[in-house]
Amino acid sequence: MQAVTRNGRILNTAFRKAGDEAAPVLAFSNSLGTDFRIWDEVVARLPADWGVLRYDTAGHGLSPSGGAMSIDDHAGDLAALLEAFDIDTAVVVGLSVGGLIAQSLALSRPERVAGLVLSNTGMKIGTSEIWNTRADAIRAGGMEAICDATMERWFSGGFRARQPAELARWRTMLAHTPADSYIALGTAIRDADYSSRAGSISAPTLCIAGSEDSATPPATLQALARTIPGARYEEIADIGHLPCVEVPERTAGLIAGFIREHVT
Template sequence: MDAVKANGIVLHVEDRGPRDAPALVFINSVGTDFRIWDAVVPQFSDYRTLRYDKRGHGLSTSKGGDSIDAHAADLAALLDACGIGRATVVGLSIGGMIALGLTRLRPDLVDRLVLCDTAHRIGTAEAWQARIAAVEAGGVASIAEATMERWFSADFRARQPDLVAVARTMLSRTPVDGYIRACAALRDADLTAAARAVAVPTLCLCGTADIATTPELVRSLAALIPGARYRDIPGVAHIPCVEAPELLAGLIRDFIDEDRHG
């Protein structure tokens, strides 16, 4: 178990792989911790991989920070603390927005972007406020069943009920304050300008069964980013790193290895 103090909070991190290898950073979604990358990270043993629980999630501490800018500042401070000067950043859902926020805050730290099941703006302020009200009234567990239907395709829920049960427990144990602050960050975030200003190679990915950030929405993000590519992840919903980790890892590797191996 490793911890790094960054931007005034303590972040739970895992930093593995050769220190002189290219760095690959993973950012998780709302209501999850870095364990959602468990089946992806081992497929990049030739890279230095960094994953962390964002503030208010998993084992990281929480202290305010209900904005994408605050989360981006956390990540910038973490990369500085770990001595990572430049990295490929892989962000899922809110993690993708944090990655975009990092390119705006510290473009020097970003070599490439992989934006997965995310967008420049997700949902409406009214929808996020309703989610916040539901969690305030009944806790995170009260929205768990509906969330599983967004996170995973019907086929995966039928085939892998044990993995879905574990994911449901992870969500339900997310601190209420951390979950609500992340929802508030999503409610208020508009990364349109940040997307248009991206100046690094970018791959946008989306599960074709994602009803939270639909393929159409993710394509609209790719259209904003100069030179960005878009790829479908067939039959998969909002959390492809759990539902189809080998497929996701293959798409990431094909993209990031292009320049590395010519």
């Protein structure tokens, strides 16, 4: 792991340099309430010579909170990391809020984005009522107040039944997320809406949905794919909000196939 400082804040990262100049570099942006470990099993299944940048979003994992930040501010963090590691262009893989961050980067710094993989996300995620109600619940009862309901959104019923130990592991990650950091990033999600701008994204794009994802249902990804010119849509059956955890081999295969066909 490596730390990069931006505006006096530390961003915790893990970086693997590409094996040669022709190999792609992938930058992964994680979801709310998680850290970059959600990508471990996907990265393990990608070609070893591909470059990989992962990082903990501000306020998550080992990256301290940046306070009140917009999605565009978070995209600025990602742009700074690309510069810090001398990455000219990257395929940005964004999950949930990471997908919003990826869209923002593709719109503000299109020259740095070789392709987009937008997993379980949308042009807008949720409603103000949803995010305000969730923030109030956390303020009243701490992170434990939302953990069980979040596990039902994150994972399919089959995964929850088959993998109780894994479920407990990811629940613990969520429970240990600082409440103020979760609320701050949730507020950024609440206020973000790329519906009027996503059609201007020019990067090759793959949109991935899970058929059992109640947080960003397939219809949300279908709308995103219809809006971004030339975007491809893939739906994984019987999977929830975190396909990178539930089916990492399938997720890695979709990412690798997309990059080989549309980016390299």
